[in-house]
Amino acid sequence: xxxxxxxxxxxxxxxxxxxxxxxxxxxxxxxxxxxxxxxxxxxxxxxxxxxxxxxxxxxxxxxxxxxxxxxxxxxxxxxxxxxxxxxxxxxxxxxxxxxxxxxxxxxxxxxxxxxxxxxxxxxxxxxxxxxxxxxxxxxxxxxxxxxxxxxxxxxxxxxxxxxxxxxxxxxxxxxxxxxxxxxxxxxxxxxxxxxxxxxxxxxxxxxxxxxxxxxxxxxxxxxxxxxxxxxxxxxxxxxxxxxxxxxxxxxxxxxxxxxxxxxxxxxxxxx
Amino acid sequence: xxxxxxxxxxxxxxxxxxxxxxxxxxxxxxxxxxxxxxxxxxxxxxxxxxxxxxxxxxxxxxxxxxxxxxxxxxxxxxxxxxxxxxxxxxxxxxxxxxxxxxxxxxxxxxxxxxxxxxxxxxxxxxxxxxxxxxxxxxxxxxxxxxxxxxxxxxxxxxxxxxxxxxxxxxxxxxxxxxxxxxxxxxxxxxxxxxxxxxxxxxxxxxxxxxxxxxxxxxxxxxxxxxxxxxxxxxxxxxxxxxxxxxxxxxxxxxxxxxxxxxxxxxxxxxxxxxxxxxxxxxxxxxxxxxxxxxx
Numbered sequence: 001x002x003x004x005x006x007x008x009x010x011x012x013x014x015x016x017x018x019x020x021x022x023x024x025x026x027x028x029x030x031x032x033x034x035x036x037x038x039x040x041x042x043x044x045x046x047x048x049x050x051x052x053x054x055x056x057x058x059x060x061x062x063x064x065x066x067x068x069x070x071x072x073x074x075x076x077x078x079x080x081x082x083x084x085x086x087x088x089x090x091x092x093x094x095x096x097x098x099x100x101x102x103x104x105x106x107x108x109x110x111x112x113x114x115x116x117x118x119x120x121x122x123x124x125x126x127x128x129x130x131x132x133x134x135x136x137x138x139x140x141x142x143x144x145x146x147x148x149x150x151x152x153x154x155x156x157x158x159x160x161x162x163x164x165x166x167x168x169x170x171x172x173x174x175x176x177x178x179x180x181x182x183x184x185x186x187x188x189x190x191x192x193x194x195x196x197x198x199x200x201x202x203x204x205x206x207x208x209x210x211x212x213x214x215x216x217x218x219x220x221x222x223x224x225x226x227x228x229x230x231x232x233x234x235x236x237x238x239x240x241x242x243x244x245x246x247x248x249x250x251x252x253x254x255x256x257x258x259x260x261x262x263x264x265x266x267x268x269x270x271x
Numbered sequence: 272x273x274x275x276x277x278x279x280x281x282x283x284x285x286x287x288x289x290x291x292x293x294x295x296x297x298x299x300x301x302x303x304x305x306x307x308x309x310x311x312x313x314x315x316x317x318x319x320x321x322x323x324x325x326x327x328x329x330x331x332x333x334x335x336x337x338x339x340x341x342x343x344x345x346x347x348x349x350x351x352x353x354x355x356x357x358x359x360x361x362x363x364x365x366x367x368x369x370x371x372x373x374x375x376x377x378x379x380x381x382x383x384x385x386x387x388x389x390x391x392x393x394x395x396x397x398x399x400x401x402x403x404x405x406x407x408x409x410x411x412x413x414x415x416x417x418x419x420x421x422x423x424x425x426x427x428x429x430x431x432x433x434x435x436x437x438x439x440x441x442x443x444x445x446x447x448x449x450x451x452x453x454x455x456x457x458x459x460x461x462x463x464x465x466x467x468x469x470x471x472x473x474x475x476x477x478x479x480x481x482x483x484x485x486x487x488x489x490x491x492x493x494x495x496x497x498x499x500x501x502x503x504x505x506x507x508x509x510x511x512x513x514x515x516x517x518x519x520x521x522x523x524x525x526x527x528x529x530x531x532x533x534x535x536x537x538x539x540x541x542x543x544x545x546x547x548x549x550x551x552x553x554x555x556x557x558x559x560x561x562x563x564x565x566x
Contacts, residue, residue, distance in 0.1 A: 108357075111358065112352075112358075113375075115350065116375040117344050117345050117346075120341055265341050266341065267326075268324070268325045269324040
């Protein structure tokens, strides 16, 4: 029973998943190929980055302490792990979350689905699982790309455990925003509203975390609400997966998704 | 006779808008019930409430003896549904679509599904997005009938179909009834309802204004008859009959509107030499329009 909606949801992602994976892997690979030249230029790049205010650095480096652009970790952070990869995975998650329930409801296809013997709860769970599977595939492939090619581009000093840990950091961050998006879709059933709100929340929380120090004192600690605060991209001091962070974010995501499914289970459909 | 559908005092609000108002409706098992009303009268709201897509604001709904809630999703194994606004997965081929929903509905008799595909002249190898409205509708019909449901809820089943396929659809409805199924049908095409419906319900602004067996409705309705006499009848003929209204009298012919039985009229004219009688049975459309305008 479980495999039918799950299989269909994976089938729906099939083509986009191939392109997202190709694009992400290619991006990571190209950035890695540039590293030997950057390393050679050395201090010049570091001076340029050092001139940036701390808040700007935090935006680009994703909260890692590895900010030296001429180090392998620093280069990968500023080019991909700091901003690009988290947003690639978040956007992938949001698009698929929007299309899962809100999309089907807005398109009218949910009407036939909910009049089969499958419960709304099962429909929602299987659709969410399919999104997670797609995100796991993307995260795994670019993590594998970095591990496989790091020695070819003078990044030998970067430990595989650090790269795996960073992959989990990106995945954990993206789960959070995907769960929020899925929940909005399951509660409202409105595709446009879900898409708009999801991106608004993601972008505001990213900028909020970056610029919170410019806010009045009373608001300064509000960046605790942003998931980006807990994201640390590639950090050479992180040689193991931050299980606590993964469990907290996953747990909170599970609660958000569960509440939204409970509402979806009993609410009127909008189509 | 047990009820396949029972709606009691169903009221549904969308915000402040009252879509259904204390609706009471009962569909006996193994009958064909036609649910008729103009756009916006509340037909689709009623159907979606029957299928658990909408919650009643007030009142109760029972389908095949169960309330259509998420606790009873197993009941959908026994229900075939065709939405009025059919949306299907455009990226799938017809075969993939049938396979997907067939699996969800635990289909075992795929031979019957293939028979339906052939009878309705479907194009199963083409992607749904390439099909015309009528060709998509055919797949909608296959999805509704494929698991041989006990109850069929069909909203505008012949929409977009050519006359041949309209006839095939009517035949499928009749065959389902013959094998014990109940059919709840909503349509704007009175001629097709006239062919199959046993009971009709007229809905207006969220209220059921008439619910009656079609034959009874017709026999009680105003019928127009034209009688041609050999010689001109007395001018006062029929004046004393309460159920008869003289519409037109010209030469030796009289045109009458008769409510209910024609028995008294036949007895009255038996005293005269009659050359011809033309009786027009009211169409379902006439009945609907009469009720709709009078309520």
